[in-house]
Amino acid sequence: MPREPLPISTRLETLSVLTADGQLDRALEPAVPHADLRRLYKTMLAARRLDERCLMLQRQGRMGTYGPSKGQEAASLGVAYALERDDWFVPTFRELAGLLWRGWPMHTWMLYWGGHEAGNAVPPGLNDLPICVPIASQCQYGMGIAWGCKLRGGGRVCVAFCGDGGTSEGDFHEALNFAGVYNLPLVMVVQNNHWAISIPRSCQTRAATIAQKAVAYGIDGLQVDGNDLLAVIAATREAVDKARTGGGPTLIEAVTYRLSMHTTADDPKKYRTDAEVREWEPRDPLPRFRAYLQKKKLLDAKIEQVIEEEITAELEAAVRQYEQQTVDATEFLRHVFAEPTPELRAQLAELEAHLAARRPARPPAPVS
Ligand SMILES: Cc1ncc(C[n+]2csc(CCOP(=O)(O)OP(=O)(O)O)c2C)c(N)n1
Numbered sequence: 001m002p003r004e005p006l007p008i009s010t011r012l013e014t015l016s017v018l019t020a021d022g023q024l025d026r027a028l029e030p031a032v033p034h035a036d037l038r039r040l041y042k043t044m045l046a047a048r049r050l051d052e053r054c055l056m057l058q059r060q061g062r063m064g065t066y067g068p069s070k071g072q073e074a075a076s077l078g079v080a081y082a083l084e085r086d087d088w089f090v091p092t093f094r095e096l097a098g099l100l101w102r103g104w105p106m107h108t109w110m111l112y113w114g115g116h117e118a119g120n121a122v123p124p125g126l127n128d129l130p131i132c133v134p135i136a137s138q139c140q141y142g143m144g145i146a147w148g149c150k151l152r153g154g155g156r157v158c159v160a161f162c163g164d165g166g167t168s169e170g171d172f173h174e175a176l177n178f179a180g181v182y183n184l185p186l187v188m189v190v191q192n193n194h195w196a197i198s199i200p201r202s203c204q205t206r207a208a209t210i211a212q213k214a215v216a217y218g219i220d221g222l223q224v225d226g227n228d229l230l231a232v233i234a235a236t237r238e239a240v241d242k243a244r245t246g247g248g249p250t251l252i253e254a255v256t257y258r259l260s261m262h263t264t265a266d267d268p269k270k271y272r273t274d275a276e277v278r279e280w281e282p283r284d285p286l287p288r289f290r291a292y293l294q295k296k297k298l299l300d301a302k303i304e305q306v307i308e309e310e311i312t313a314e315l316e317a318a319v320r321q322y323e324q325q326t327v328d329a330t331e332f333l334r335h336v337f338a339e340p341t342p343e344l345r346a347q348l349a350e351l352e353a354h355l356a357a358r359r360p361a362r363p364p365a366p367v368s
């Protein structure tokens, strides 16, 4: 028998709309109202400023270990913008800009990284899941939610995020396989930031792209310039519209770069070169989108100053609110199960006894 090419019909494409210096491919430009473009810029800038502030707070000992989102703002923001409010948004821990767009207050993000349980509380009215650190576990949550959306009807779609490192986890494959088999309204967005802590993307998979993994699940795969907000919006709209109308799941690979460290517990100089970072800096999504808006005459120095001032004021208020949060060192044990297990109850009692022993029995005498 002659050898024949396999009948694979999966569509695989790569998409970018803006060049690094903000030049536009007009034919691909998604329709976005001018007021939204300005709001998107403000949100992207707010995410950058909040990220910078969290890093400072951590360095000053005022916040726990922090995982920066710097350089990845466009990937989650474009996705969030392309969703309806009632759609589901299932993040990992680098979707700061998307969460701000969805309506998460700045101080909730701070509370999360400050180790407060209140940072896990999804703001009322949002179909979002809390920030998720166990790698790729959120793929399964997203798939389950997408299944629920399908069973309930009503046209809701679920977007779940994952990192390039997360694609090596079984959860990622199980979620996409199930979503493909049951034709679920799931959009899986992989933020390929080229690193999983110190493991480069080239060691994560032998596949040339992450998008092509879609072939194995019989679903569409789309690679998009994840530092190009317009491309992310266009790609997500396409995938979300398809999911909403019964067309099934899509795997989107958003190609981006982690410009900062993995977390504040990490020193990337030990495993990647400065030259690599410098190579990516011109593709930073923030100045790219800013250049696009300037060319469209939607941003000038005065507007930018107003935006910066508004963000600074919001940040100051958020830091105050964050630092006013009462500290309860036992709360992490109270939120594991609705009904704590005997082991948890014993651990809680031990911790409470330990804290009580460290507390001064009575207030210290005033110094005369
Ligand atoms: C199940 C699990 N294994 C290991 C870790 C430790 N860990 C935290 S982040 C990370 C790398 C994740 O890389 P990637 O998925 O590319 O996401 P990125 O950090 O680049 O956003 C690892 C291994 C974890 N949080 N969860």
Ligand SMILES: [Mg+2]
Pocket (backbone or CB within 6 Å): 163, 164, 165, 191, 192, 193, 194, 195, 196, 197
């Ligand atoms: Mg990564």
